[in-house]
Amino acid sequence: MKTALITGANKSIGFETAKVLLKNGYYVYLGSRDLQRGQQAVDTLKAEGLTAVEVLQIDVADEQSVQQAKENLSQKTQSxxxxxxxxGILGSYDQKASDVSLATVREVYDTNFFGVIQVTQAFLPLVQKSDQGVIVNVTSGLGSLTLHSDPNWKHYHV
Known part of the structure; x- marks a missing residue:
């Protein structure tokens, strides 16, 4: 059975991705910063008959949490x-360069940028042990350089 880890999977796109993978025969580790919310998501999936799933607590912006999640997953699977x-997080909004707090910018970058690198580096050895390991990075329109350079985009002037 193929395995997948999805960070931020207790809601929205991550949760729906978990459903799709489960329906396609994957065993899913549902990554969630909040263990209780993650377990609720797992319970919802199991109630729908999608049982090859378990929660894995992981806060992508917290190095200790990422390392603990890697250790926990390494005990469950070889690859x-x-x-x-x-x-990912949006942070407070609007984030005008003239007055956004540095704390907000740091929080957003720690999660959305450095978190991706941190998680990828931590789990890369397990992905490399797969016959056909894949890493997928998900982003919203707010991460699009194309949209940010389009004066007609609704957030261009923000």
Missing amino acids: LDVLINNA
Whole structure:
């Protein structure tokens, strides 16, 4: 059975991705910063008959949490076929360069940028042990350089 880890999978796109993978025969490690919310998501999936799933607590912006998650997963599986870096935050809004707090910028970058690197580096050895390991990085339109350079985009002037 192929295995997948999805960060930020207790809701939204990550949760729906977990459903799709489960329906396609994957065993899914549902990554969630909040263990209780992650377990609720797992319980919802299991109630729908999608049982090859378990929660893995991971806060992508916290190095200790990422290392603990790697250790926990390494005890459960020898390889990881798919790593989906999905966890992300918006931060407070508007984030005008003239007055956004540095704390907000740091929090967003720690999660959305450095978190992806940290998780990828931690789980890469497991992905490399897969016959066809894949890493997928998910982003929203706010991460699009194309949209940010389009004066007609609704957030261009923000």
